[in-house]
Amino acid sequence: MENTGVLRVGIVGAGGIAPPHIEGWLTLGADVSILRRTDADLLAAQHGLRIVDGLDALIDRVDVVDIISPTPTHPDVARAAFTSGRHVVCEKPLATTASDAREMIDAARAAGVRLFPAHVVRYFEGYRMLHERIPEVGTLTELTFRRTVAAPDAAWFYAEDAGGGLIRDLMIHDLDQALWLAGSVVEVSATQDPPAVGGQVTPPVSAHVTLTHANGAMSHLRADWLEPGTPFRSQVEVAGAGADGILRFDTDAEPEDDAPYRAQLADFVEAIRTGRDARVTPEDGLAAVALVDAAYASLAARRPVTF
Known part of the structure:
Protein backbone atom coordinates (compact mmCIF):
# COMPACT_ATOMS: atom_id res chain seq x y z
CA MET A 1 0.00 0.00 0.00
CA HIS A 119 -16.93 -13.57 5.34
CA VAL A 120 -18.84 -10.77 7.03
CA VAL A 121 -20.75 -12.98 9.48
CA ARG A 122 -17.58 -13.25 11.59
CA TYR A 123 -17.98 -9.52 12.20
CA PHE A 124 -21.58 -9.61 13.42
CA GLU A 125 -21.37 -8.73 17.10
CA GLY A 126 -23.75 -11.54 18.11
CA TYR A 127 -21.74 -14.20 16.28
CA ARG A 128 -18.45 -12.82 17.61
CA MET A 129 -19.73 -12.97 21.18
CA LEU A 130 -21.07 -16.48 20.65
CA HIS A 131 -17.64 -17.57 19.39
CA GLU A 132 -16.01 -16.11 22.49
CA ARG A 133 -18.47 -17.93 24.77
CA ILE A 134 -17.96 -21.42 23.29
CA PRO A 135 -15.87 -22.55 26.32
CA GLU A 136 -18.92 -21.94 28.54
CA VAL A 137 -20.87 -24.85 27.04
CA GLY A 138 -18.18 -27.46 27.59
CA THR A 139 -17.60 -30.23 25.05
CA LEU A 140 -19.51 -29.33 21.88
CA THR A 141 -22.20 -31.82 20.90
CA GLU A 142 -24.55 -30.21 18.35
CA LEU A 143 -24.80 -26.99 16.36
CA THR A 144 -27.90 -25.92 14.41
CA PHE A 145 -27.92 -23.17 11.79
CA ARG A 146 -30.82 -21.68 9.80
CA ARG A 147 -30.50 -18.93 7.15
CA THR A 148 -33.50 -17.63 5.20
CA VAL A 149 -33.79 -14.85 2.63
CA ALA A 150 -35.74 -13.90 -0.49
CA ALA A 151 -34.34 -15.54 -3.62
CA PRO A 152 -31.93 -13.22 -5.49
CA ASP A 153 -32.82 -11.47 -8.74
CA ALA A 154 -29.79 -12.18 -10.94
CA ALA A 155 -30.03 -15.38 -13.00
CA TRP A 156 -26.42 -16.46 -12.41
CA PHE A 157 -27.18 -17.28 -8.77
CA TYR A 158 -29.26 -20.26 -9.91
CA ALA A 159 -26.60 -21.87 -12.11
CA GLU A 160 -24.80 -24.40 -9.88
CA ASP A 161 -22.45 -25.35 -12.71
CA ALA A 162 -21.49 -21.71 -13.31
CA GLY A 163 -20.65 -20.52 -9.83
CA GLY A 164 -24.11 -20.11 -8.33
CA GLY A 165 -26.24 -22.34 -6.15
CA LEU A 166 -27.95 -22.07 -2.77
CA ILE A 167 -25.23 -23.89 -0.82
CA ARG A 168 -22.38 -22.03 -2.52
CA ASP A 169 -23.88 -18.56 -2.25
CA LEU A 170 -26.04 -18.51 0.90
CA MET A 171 -25.20 -21.49 3.11
CA ILE A 172 -21.47 -20.82 2.83
CA HIS A 173 -21.92 -18.21 5.59
CA ASP A 174 -22.97 -20.92 8.03
CA LEU A 175 -20.47 -23.45 6.72
CA ASP A 176 -17.80 -20.92 7.66
CA GLN A 177 -19.45 -20.41 11.05
CA ALA A 178 -19.54 -24.16 11.70
CA LEU A 179 -15.80 -24.33 11.03
CA TRP A 180 -15.13 -21.26 13.20
CA LEU A 181 -17.18 -22.56 16.12
CA ALA A 182 -16.59 -26.32 16.02
CA GLY A 183 -13.42 -26.87 13.99
CA SER A 184 -12.48 -29.19 11.15
CA VAL A 185 -14.90 -31.57 9.44
CA VAL A 186 -14.52 -35.26 8.54
CA GLU A 187 -17.85 -36.03 6.83
CA VAL A 188 -20.42 -34.04 4.83
CA SER A 189 -23.96 -35.05 3.85
CA ALA A 190 -26.25 -32.82 1.77
CA THR A 191 -29.79 -32.78 0.37
CA GLN A 192 -31.69 -30.14 -1.59
CA ASP A 193 -35.41 -29.73 -2.28
CA PRO A 194 -36.18 -29.37 -5.08
CA PRO A 195 -32.99 -30.74 -6.62
CA ALA A 196 -31.26 -28.84 -9.40
CA VAL A 197 -32.27 -29.82 -12.93
CA GLY A 198 -29.55 -29.53 -15.54
CA GLY A 199 -27.46 -27.60 -13.05
CA GLN A 200 -30.22 -25.01 -12.52
CA VAL A 201 -31.90 -24.28 -9.19
CA THR A 202 -35.54 -23.19 -9.10
CA PRO A 203 -36.76 -21.25 -6.05
CA PRO A 204 -38.29 -21.59 -3.59
CA VAL A 205 -35.58 -24.04 -2.62
CA SER A 206 -34.11 -25.39 0.61
CA ALA A 207 -30.82 -27.16 1.28
CA HIS A 208 -29.81 -29.22 4.30
CA VAL A 209 -26.21 -30.12 5.15
CA THR A 210 -24.96 -32.22 8.05
CA LEU A 211 -21.32 -31.94 9.11
CA THR A 212 -19.47 -34.38 11.34
CA HIS A 213 -16.63 -32.52 13.02
CA ALA A 214 -13.31 -34.08 13.95
CA ASN A 215 -14.08 -33.43 17.63
CA GLY A 216 -17.31 -35.47 17.38
CA ALA A 217 -19.74 -32.53 17.27
CA MET A 218 -22.48 -32.48 14.63
CA SER A 219 -23.59 -29.38 12.73
CA HIS A 220 -27.00 -29.25 11.04
CA LEU A 221 -27.42 -26.46 8.51
CA ARG A 222 -30.47 -25.30 6.57
CA ALA A 223 -30.62 -22.51 3.99
CA ASP A 224 -33.68 -21.25 2.11
CA TRP A 225 -34.22 -19.04 -0.94
CA LEU A 226 -37.88 -18.13 -0.66
CA GLU A 227 -40.52 -15.86 -2.17
CA PRO A 228 -39.89 -12.16 -2.92
CA GLY A 229 -40.31 -10.07 0.20
CA THR A 230 -39.13 -12.79 2.57
CA PRO A 231 -37.16 -11.01 5.30
CA PHE A 232 -33.59 -12.03 5.99
CA ARG A 233 -33.10 -14.07 9.12
CA SER A 234 -30.17 -16.07 10.50
CA GLN A 235 -30.25 -18.24 13.60
CA VAL A 236 -27.75 -20.47 15.40
CA GLU A 237 -27.89 -22.70 18.45
CA VAL A 238 -24.80 -24.30 19.99
CA ALA A 239 -25.18 -27.16 22.47
CA GLY A 240 -22.52 -28.65 24.71
CA ALA A 241 -22.15 -31.04 27.60
CA GLY A 242 -21.38 -28.38 30.22
CA ALA A 243 -23.68 -26.99 32.87
CA ASP A 244 -24.39 -23.90 30.76
CA GLY A 245 -24.94 -26.12 27.77
CA ILE A 246 -26.76 -23.97 25.16
CA LEU A 247 -25.91 -20.72 23.39
CA ARG A 248 -28.25 -19.04 20.90
CA PHE A 249 -28.18 -16.12 18.52
CA ASP A 250 -30.89 -14.76 16.20
CA THR A 251 -30.43 -11.78 13.87
CA ASP A 252 -34.00 -10.75 14.67
CA ALA A 253 -32.62 -9.75 18.07
CA GLU A 254 -29.78 -7.64 16.60
CA PRO A 255 -30.49 -4.32 14.81
CA GLU A 256 -29.84 -4.66 11.08
CA ASP A 257 -27.21 -2.19 9.87
CA ASP A 258 -23.91 -2.00 8.01
CA ALA A 259 -21.70 -2.06 11.11
CA PRO A 260 -20.37 -5.59 10.39
CA TYR A 261 -19.21 -4.50 6.93
CA ARG A 262 -17.41 -1.48 8.36
CA ALA A 263 -15.81 -3.65 11.05
CA GLN A 264 -14.72 -6.18 8.45
CA LEU A 265 -13.05 -3.61 6.20
CA ALA A 266 -11.44 -1.86 9.17
CA ASP A 267 -9.96 -5.19 10.25
CA PHE A 268 -8.55 -5.76 6.75
CA VAL A 269 -7.00 -2.28 6.65
CA GLU A 270 -5.40 -2.75 10.06
CA ALA A 271 -4.08 -6.16 8.99
CA ILE A 272 -2.40 -4.55 5.97
CA ARG A 273 -0.97 -1.76 8.13
CA THR A 274 0.43 -4.05 10.83
CA GLY A 275 1.09 -7.27 8.93
CA ARG A 276 -1.05 -9.31 11.35
CA ASP A 277 -3.75 -11.80 10.34
CA ALA A 278 -7.29 -10.56 9.90
CA ARG A 279 -10.12 -12.26 11.78
CA VAL A 280 -10.76 -14.30 8.62
CA THR A 281 -7.72 -15.67 6.79
CA PRO A 282 -7.26 -16.88 3.21
CA GLU A 283 -7.20 -20.44 4.56
CA ASP A 284 -10.58 -19.83 6.22
CA GLY A 285 -11.98 -18.81 2.86
CA LEU A 286 -10.49 -21.90 1.24
CA ALA A 287 -11.88 -24.21 3.93
CA ALA A 288 -15.40 -22.87 3.38
CA VAL A 289 -15.18 -23.42 -0.38
CA ALA A 290 -13.86 -26.94 0.19
CA LEU A 291 -16.94 -27.71 2.31
CA VAL A 292 -19.13 -26.39 -0.50
CA ASP A 293 -17.35 -28.72 -2.93
CA ALA A 294 -17.98 -31.63 -0.56
CA ALA A 295 -21.66 -30.73 -0.17
CA TYR A 296 -22.21 -30.70 -3.93
CA ALA A 297 -20.29 -33.99 -4.22
CA SER A 298 -22.70 -35.42 -1.64
CA LEU A 299 -25.70 -34.13 -3.60
CA ALA A 300 -24.36 -35.76 -6.77
CA ALA A 301 -23.56 -39.08 -5.08
CA ARG A 302 -26.70 -39.07 -2.88
CA ARG A 303 -24.66 -40.17 0.09
CA PRO A 304 -22.30 -38.71 2.70
CA VAL A 305 -18.77 -38.00 1.56
CA THR A 306 -15.57 -38.14 3.58
CA PHE A 307 -13.98 -34.73 3.88
Whole structure:
Protein backbone atom coordinates (compact mmCIF):
# COMPACT_ATOMS: atom_id res chain seq x y z
CA MET A 1 0.00 0.00 0.00
CA GLU A 2 1.36 3.41 -0.85
CA ASN A 3 1.98 5.67 2.13
CA THR A 4 -0.10 8.57 0.78
CA GLY A 5 -2.28 8.93 3.86
CA VAL A 6 -5.42 8.07 1.90
CA LEU A 7 -6.26 4.49 1.01
CA ARG A 8 -7.30 4.12 -2.62
CA VAL A 9 -9.86 1.39 -3.24
CA GLY A 10 -11.22 0.05 -6.53
CA ILE A 11 -14.61 -1.67 -6.55
CA VAL A 12 -15.25 -4.40 -9.13
CA GLY A 13 -18.96 -5.22 -9.17
CA ALA A 14 -22.19 -3.29 -8.74
CA GLY A 15 -24.68 -5.79 -7.33
CA GLY A 16 -26.72 -5.79 -4.15
CA ILE A 17 -23.70 -6.17 -1.87
CA ALA A 18 -22.03 -3.05 -3.30
CA PRO A 19 -23.63 -0.34 -1.08
CA PRO A 20 -22.42 -1.70 2.30
CA HIS A 21 -18.92 -2.20 0.90
CA ILE A 22 -18.84 1.30 -0.59
CA GLU A 23 -20.26 2.93 2.54
CA GLY A 24 -17.80 1.01 4.69
CA TRP A 25 -14.81 2.20 2.68
CA LEU A 26 -16.05 5.79 2.64
CA THR A 27 -16.53 5.70 6.43
CA LEU A 28 -12.88 4.65 6.70
CA GLY A 29 -11.88 7.70 4.65
CA ALA A 30 -10.89 5.79 1.51
CA ASP A 31 -10.78 7.30 -1.99
CA VAL A 32 -13.14 4.92 -3.80
CA SER A 33 -13.36 4.25 -7.54
CA ILE A 34 -15.65 1.79 -9.30
CA LEU A 35 -15.24 -0.14 -12.54
CA ARG A 36 -17.75 0.96 -15.17
CA ARG A 37 -20.43 -1.69 -15.68
CA THR A 38 -24.20 -2.07 -15.35
CA ASP A 39 -25.52 -0.06 -12.38
CA ALA A 40 -22.10 1.46 -11.64
CA ASP A 41 -23.25 4.91 -12.84
CA LEU A 42 -26.09 4.90 -10.32
CA LEU A 43 -23.81 3.84 -7.47
CA ALA A 44 -21.23 6.45 -8.46
CA ALA A 45 -23.86 9.18 -8.46
CA GLN A 46 -25.28 8.07 -5.11
CA HIS A 47 -21.93 7.87 -3.33
CA GLY A 48 -19.75 10.35 -5.20
CA LEU A 49 -17.43 7.74 -6.69
CA ARG A 50 -15.05 8.00 -9.61
CA ILE A 51 -15.96 5.69 -12.52
CA VAL A 52 -13.03 4.04 -14.30
CA ASP A 53 -13.17 2.37 -17.71
CA GLY A 54 -11.30 -0.91 -17.85
CA LEU A 55 -9.98 -3.23 -15.16
CA ASP A 56 -6.32 -2.45 -15.82
CA ALA A 57 -6.93 1.28 -15.45
CA LEU A 58 -8.79 0.72 -12.19
CA ILE A 59 -6.03 -1.47 -10.78
CA ASP A 60 -3.39 1.09 -11.79
CA ARG A 61 -4.92 3.84 -9.65
CA VAL A 62 -5.67 1.92 -6.41
CA ASP A 63 -4.01 0.19 -3.46
CA VAL A 64 -6.77 -2.35 -2.79
CA VAL A 65 -9.13 -4.07 -5.22
CA ASP A 66 -12.49 -5.03 -3.69
CA ILE A 67 -14.07 -7.84 -5.74
CA ILE A 68 -17.85 -8.04 -5.34
CA SER A 69 -18.64 -9.31 -8.83
CA PRO A 70 -20.19 -12.76 -9.56
CA THR A 71 -18.22 -15.67 -8.11
CA PRO A 72 -16.89 -17.08 -11.43
CA THR A 73 -15.09 -13.78 -12.11
CA HIS A 74 -13.16 -13.71 -8.83
CA PRO A 75 -9.99 -15.61 -9.83
CA ASP A 76 -9.27 -13.62 -13.01
CA VAL A 77 -9.84 -10.24 -11.35
CA ALA A 78 -7.74 -11.26 -8.35
CA ARG A 79 -4.87 -12.50 -10.50
CA ALA A 80 -4.81 -9.20 -12.40
CA ALA A 81 -4.66 -7.31 -9.12
CA PHE A 82 -1.92 -9.53 -7.69
CA THR A 83 0.18 -9.16 -10.85
CA SER A 84 0.16 -5.39 -10.26
CA GLY A 85 1.02 -5.76 -6.59
CA ARG A 86 -2.42 -4.86 -5.25
CA HIS A 87 -4.10 -6.25 -2.15
CA VAL A 88 -7.50 -7.89 -2.70
CA VAL A 89 -10.70 -8.02 -0.69
CA CYS A 90 -12.92 -10.73 -2.20
CA GLU A 91 -16.55 -11.40 -1.40
CA LYS A 92 -17.45 -14.92 -0.38
CA PRO A 93 -17.03 -17.45 -1.78
CA LEU A 94 -13.45 -16.90 -2.85
CA ALA A 95 -14.04 -18.99 -5.96
CA THR A 96 -16.32 -21.59 -7.49
CA THR A 97 -14.02 -24.46 -6.49
CA ALA A 98 -11.43 -25.10 -3.80
CA SER A 99 -8.74 -25.59 -6.43
CA ASP A 100 -9.39 -22.10 -7.83
CA ALA A 101 -9.39 -20.66 -4.31
CA ARG A 102 -6.05 -22.37 -3.59
CA GLU A 103 -4.57 -20.85 -6.76
CA MET A 104 -5.73 -17.39 -5.65
CA ILE A 105 -4.07 -17.81 -2.27
CA ASP A 106 -0.84 -19.04 -3.85
CA ALA A 107 -0.83 -16.17 -6.36
CA ALA A 108 -1.26 -13.57 -3.60
CA ARG A 109 1.62 -15.03 -1.59
CA ALA A 110 3.86 -15.21 -4.65
CA ALA A 111 3.15 -11.52 -5.32
CA GLY A 112 3.74 -10.53 -1.70
CA VAL A 113 0.28 -9.03 -1.24
CA ARG A 114 -2.75 -9.80 0.95
CA LEU A 115 -5.97 -11.64 0.12
CA PHE A 116 -8.95 -11.10 2.44
CA PRO A 117 -12.05 -13.31 2.07
CA ALA A 118 -15.08 -11.19 3.00
CA HIS A 119 -16.93 -13.57 5.34
CA VAL A 120 -18.84 -10.77 7.03
CA VAL A 121 -20.75 -12.98 9.48
CA ARG A 122 -17.58 -13.25 11.59
CA TYR A 123 -17.98 -9.52 12.20
CA PHE A 124 -21.58 -9.61 13.42
CA GLU A 125 -21.37 -8.73 17.10
CA GLY A 126 -23.75 -11.54 18.11
CA TYR A 127 -21.74 -14.20 16.28
CA ARG A 128 -18.45 -12.82 17.61
CA MET A 129 -19.73 -12.97 21.18
CA LEU A 130 -21.07 -16.48 20.65
CA HIS A 131 -17.64 -17.57 19.39
CA GLU A 132 -16.01 -16.11 22.49
CA ARG A 133 -18.47 -17.93 24.77
CA ILE A 134 -17.96 -21.42 23.29
CA PRO A 135 -15.87 -22.55 26.32
CA GLU A 136 -18.92 -21.94 28.54
CA VAL A 137 -20.87 -24.85 27.04
CA GLY A 138 -18.18 -27.46 27.59
CA THR A 139 -17.60 -30.23 25.05
CA LEU A 140 -19.51 -29.33 21.88
CA THR A 141 -22.20 -31.82 20.90
CA GLU A 142 -24.55 -30.21 18.35
CA LEU A 143 -24.80 -26.99 16.36
CA THR A 144 -27.90 -25.92 14.41
CA PHE A 145 -27.92 -23.17 11.79
CA ARG A 146 -30.82 -21.68 9.80
CA ARG A 147 -30.50 -18.93 7.15
CA THR A 148 -33.50 -17.63 5.20
CA VAL A 149 -33.79 -14.85 2.63
CA ALA A 150 -35.74 -13.90 -0.49
CA ALA A 151 -34.34 -15.54 -3.62
CA PRO A 152 -31.93 -13.22 -5.49
CA ASP A 153 -32.82 -11.47 -8.74
CA ALA A 154 -29.79 -12.18 -10.94
CA ALA A 155 -30.03 -15.38 -13.00
CA TRP A 156 -26.42 -16.46 -12.41
CA PHE A 157 -27.18 -17.28 -8.77
CA TYR A 158 -29.26 -20.26 -9.91
CA ALA A 159 -26.60 -21.87 -12.11
CA GLU A 160 -24.80 -24.40 -9.88
CA ASP A 161 -22.45 -25.35 -12.71
CA ALA A 162 -21.49 -21.71 -13.31
CA GLY A 163 -20.65 -20.52 -9.83
CA GLY A 164 -24.11 -20.11 -8.33
CA GLY A 165 -26.24 -22.34 -6.15
CA LEU A 166 -27.95 -22.07 -2.77
CA ILE A 167 -25.23 -23.89 -0.82
CA ARG A 168 -22.38 -22.03 -2.52
CA ASP A 169 -23.88 -18.56 -2.25
CA LEU A 170 -26.04 -18.51 0.90
CA MET A 171 -25.20 -21.49 3.11
CA ILE A 172 -21.47 -20.82 2.83
CA HIS A 173 -21.92 -18.21 5.59
CA ASP A 174 -22.97 -20.92 8.03
CA LEU A 175 -20.47 -23.45 6.72
CA ASP A 176 -17.80 -20.92 7.66
CA GLN A 177 -19.45 -20.41 11.05
CA ALA A 178 -19.54 -24.16 11.70
CA LEU A 179 -15.80 -24.33 11.03
CA TRP A 180 -15.13 -21.26 13.20
CA LEU A 181 -17.18 -22.56 16.12
CA ALA A 182 -16.59 -26.32 16.02
CA GLY A 183 -13.42 -26.87 13.99
CA SER A 184 -12.48 -29.19 11.15
CA VAL A 185 -14.90 -31.57 9.44
CA VAL A 186 -14.52 -35.26 8.54
CA GLU A 187 -17.85 -36.03 6.83
CA VAL A 188 -20.42 -34.04 4.83
CA SER A 189 -23.96 -35.05 3.85
CA ALA A 190 -26.25 -32.82 1.77
CA THR A 191 -29.79 -32.78 0.37
CA GLN A 192 -31.69 -30.14 -1.59
CA ASP A 193 -35.41 -29.73 -2.28
CA PRO A 194 -36.18 -29.37 -5.08
CA PRO A 195 -32.99 -30.74 -6.62
CA ALA A 196 -31.26 -28.84 -9.40
CA VAL A 197 -32.27 -29.82 -12.93
CA GLY A 198 -29.55 -29.53 -15.54
CA GLY A 199 -27.46 -27.60 -13.05
CA GLN A 200 -30.22 -25.01 -12.52
CA VAL A 201 -31.90 -24.28 -9.19
CA THR A 202 -35.54 -23.19 -9.10
CA PRO A 203 -36.76 -21.25 -6.05
CA PRO A 204 -38.29 -21.59 -3.59
CA VAL A 205 -35.58 -24.04 -2.62
CA SER A 206 -34.11 -25.39 0.61
CA ALA A 207 -30.82 -27.16 1.28
CA HIS A 208 -29.81 -29.22 4.30
CA VAL A 209 -26.21 -30.12 5.15
CA THR A 210 -24.96 -32.22 8.05
CA LEU A 211 -21.32 -31.94 9.11
CA THR A 212 -19.47 -34.38 11.34
CA HIS A 213 -16.63 -32.52 13.02
CA ALA A 214 -13.31 -34.08 13.95
CA ASN A 215 -14.08 -33.43 17.63
CA GLY A 216 -17.31 -35.47 17.38
CA ALA A 217 -19.74 -32.53 17.27
CA MET A 218 -22.48 -32.48 14.63
CA SER A 219 -23.59 -29.38 12.73
CA HIS A 220 -27.00 -29.25 11.04
CA LEU A 221 -27.42 -26.46 8.51
CA ARG A 222 -30.47 -25.30 6.57
CA ALA A 223 -30.62 -22.51 3.99
CA ASP A 224 -33.68 -21.25 2.11
CA TRP A 225 -34.22 -19.04 -0.94
CA LEU A 226 -37.88 -18.13 -0.66
CA GLU A 227 -40.52 -15.86 -2.17
CA PRO A 228 -39.89 -12.16 -2.92
CA GLY A 229 -40.31 -10.07 0.20
CA THR A 230 -39.13 -12.79 2.57
CA PRO A 231 -37.16 -11.01 5.30
CA PHE A 232 -33.59 -12.03 5.99
CA ARG A 233 -33.10 -14.07 9.12
CA SER A 234 -30.17 -16.07 10.50
CA GLN A 235 -30.25 -18.24 13.60
CA VAL A 236 -27.75 -20.47 15.40
CA GLU A 237 -27.89 -22.70 18.45
CA VAL A 238 -24.80 -24.30 19.99
CA ALA A 239 -25.18 -27.16 22.47
CA GLY A 240 -22.52 -28.65 24.71
CA ALA A 241 -22.15 -31.04 27.60
CA GLY A 242 -21.38 -28.38 30.22
CA ALA A 243 -23.68 -26.99 32.87
CA ASP A 244 -24.39 -23.90 30.76
CA GLY A 245 -24.94 -26.12 27.77
CA ILE A 246 -26.76 -23.97 25.16
CA LEU A 247 -25.91 -20.72 23.39
CA ARG A 248 -28.25 -19.04 20.90
CA PHE A 249 -28.18 -16.12 18.52
CA ASP A 250 -30.89 -14.76 16.20
CA THR A 251 -30.43 -11.78 13.87
CA ASP A 252 -34.00 -10.75 14.67
CA ALA A 253 -32.62 -9.75 18.07
CA GLU A 254 -29.78 -7.64 16.60
CA PRO A 255 -30.49 -4.32 14.81
CA GLU A 256 -29.84 -4.66 11.08
CA ASP A 257 -27.21 -2.19 9.87
CA ASP A 258 -23.91 -2.00 8.01
CA ALA A 259 -21.70 -2.06 11.11
CA PRO A 260 -20.37 -5.59 10.39
CA TYR A 261 -19.21 -4.50 6.93
CA ARG A 262 -17.41 -1.48 8.36
CA ALA A 263 -15.81 -3.65 11.05
CA GLN A 264 -14.72 -6.18 8.45
CA LEU A 265 -13.05 -3.61 6.20
CA ALA A 266 -11.44 -1.86 9.17
CA ASP A 267 -9.96 -5.19 10.25
CA PHE A 268 -8.55 -5.76 6.75
CA VAL A 269 -7.00 -2.28 6.65
CA GLU A 270 -5.40 -2.75 10.06
CA ALA A 271 -4.08 -6.16 8.99
CA ILE A 272 -2.40 -4.55 5.97
CA ARG A 273 -0.97 -1.76 8.13
CA THR A 274 0.43 -4.05 10.83
CA GLY A 275 1.09 -7.27 8.93
CA ARG A 276 -1.05 -9.31 11.35
CA ASP A 277 -3.75 -11.80 10.34
CA ALA A 278 -7.29 -10.56 9.90
CA ARG A 279 -10.12 -12.26 11.78
CA VAL A 280 -10.76 -14.30 8.62
CA THR A 281 -7.72 -15.67 6.79
CA PRO A 282 -7.26 -16.88 3.21
CA GLU A 283 -7.20 -20.44 4.56
CA ASP A 284 -10.58 -19.83 6.22
CA GLY A 285 -11.98 -18.81 2.86
CA LEU A 286 -10.49 -21.90 1.24
CA ALA A 287 -11.88 -24.21 3.93
CA ALA A 288 -15.40 -22.87 3.38
CA VAL A 289 -15.18 -23.42 -0.38
CA ALA A 290 -13.86 -26.94 0.19
CA LEU A 291 -16.94 -27.71 2.31
CA VAL A 292 -19.13 -26.39 -0.50
CA ASP A 293 -17.35 -28.72 -2.93
CA ALA A 294 -17.98 -31.63 -0.56
CA ALA A 295 -21.66 -30.73 -0.17
CA TYR A 296 -22.21 -30.70 -3.93
CA ALA A 297 -20.29 -33.99 -4.22
CA SER A 298 -22.70 -35.42 -1.64
CA LEU A 299 -25.70 -34.13 -3.60
CA ALA A 300 -24.36 -35.76 -6.77
CA ALA A 301 -23.56 -39.08 -5.08
CA ARG A 302 -26.70 -39.07 -2.88
CA ARG A 303 -24.66 -40.17 0.09
CA PRO A 304 -22.30 -38.71 2.70
CA VAL A 305 -18.77 -38.00 1.56
CA THR A 306 -15.57 -38.14 3.58
CA PHE A 307 -13.98 -34.73 3.88
